[in-house]
Amino acid sequence: MMIEIPQRRLESVQRVLFSLPDEAESFLQTVLISSARFIPSSHPRRGFHHEVGDSLQGGLAFLEQHLPTEETYLMRLYASFQKDKALGCLVADGAEELFCWLQRHWVLQEGTLGPLLRFPGSWKNRDWGLVGIAYTGGIVLFDDNQEEPYRQDLDEGVVASYLPLGEEADISFSPEAPTEVCLLALTKTLLGLLPEQEDEGNSST
Numbered sequence: 001m002m003i004e005i006p007q008r009r010l011e012s013v014q015r016v017l018f019s020l021p022d023e024a025e026s027f028l029q030t031v032l033i034s035s036a037r038f039i040p041s042s043h044p045r046r047g048f049h050h051e052v053g054d055s056l057q058g059g060l061a062f063l064e065q066h067l068p069t070e071e072t073y074l075m076r077l078y079a080s081f082q083k084d085k086a087l088g089c090l091v092a093d094g095a096e097e098l099f100c101w102l103q104r105h106w107v108l109q110e111g112t113l114g115p116l117l118r119f120p121g122s123w124k125n126r127d128w129g130l131v132g133i134a135y136t137g138g139i140v141l142f143d144d145n146q147e148e149p150y151r152q153d154l155d156e157g158v159v160a161s162y163l164p165l166g167e168e169a170d171i172s173f174s175p176e177a178p179t180e181v182c183l184l185a186l187t188k189t190l191l192g193l194l195p196e197q198e199d200e201g202n203s204s205t
Contacts, residue, residue: 013178014095015123020086021114024079028088028131031102031116032077035134036158038101040073040094073136074179074186078128088131089123093179123175130169133186140186142169149193165189 021027075092090099103116133140138159144166152160165172172185 013091013093015175016090016095016099017119017121017123018088018090018099019117019119020079020081020088024081024086024088027114028077028079031088031090032132032134032139033154033156033158034102034105035075035077035090035098036137036139037105037156038073038075038098038134039136041097072179072183074183075134076173076175076182077131077134078175079131080126080128082127085119087119087126089128089175091175128170128175130173133173133182142166149190163189163193 073092073094075090075095075098078089078091080087080089092098099116099118106116130142132142138161140161140163142165143162144164146162146164149161149163151162154160163169172189173182177185
């Protein structure tokens with residue numbers, strides 16, 4: 001019997017540059033929402049063969065049903081408007097796969113915002129601003145004008161979450177950071193937004 005042990009993929013975070021048209025804000029919004037519909041391709045789990053006794057067969061079958069099979073997908077979208085060239089940047093563990101998927105499944109087929117075109121060059125030595133974060137089924141936007149977080153169901157079947165974090169987001173979720181660091185920063189941000197416990201002494205009975 002083959003025992004499958006999930007192994008973490010060793011590929012590092014990828015960054016893909018693309019050109020921005022004149023209507024950059026609408027274009028970036030389309031890229032972000034479209035990225036929330038992306039589902040990473042499944043990768044076969046690797047394992048090894050080992051003979052076990054009949055008494056362990058039931059336990060192995062249980063484990064096989066509950067081992068995680070989905071890939072962690074978290075994409076950060078950045079924009080840069082310096083050096084007379086407006087650029088966007090996708091940052092994710094599978095950014096290359098995501099970019100190819102976006103090109104094939106571009107939602108605005110009429111081309112009102114122009115095509116999604118890769119830009120050859122380096123993402124380094126530029127000032128990047130975080131546009132938002134996308135995961136399968138939702139996006140995260142940071143709004144320093146809001147004091148409390150809230151969520152909104154978009155018409156496109158995507159949930160938008162708004163967090164009251166302004167310029168700090170550009171530091172916590174910089175393009176240099178790996179996905180794991182951003183997940184930790186996002187978790188800390190969400191935990192920091194939890195309401196304080198009410199004083200039991202002041203609560204009415």
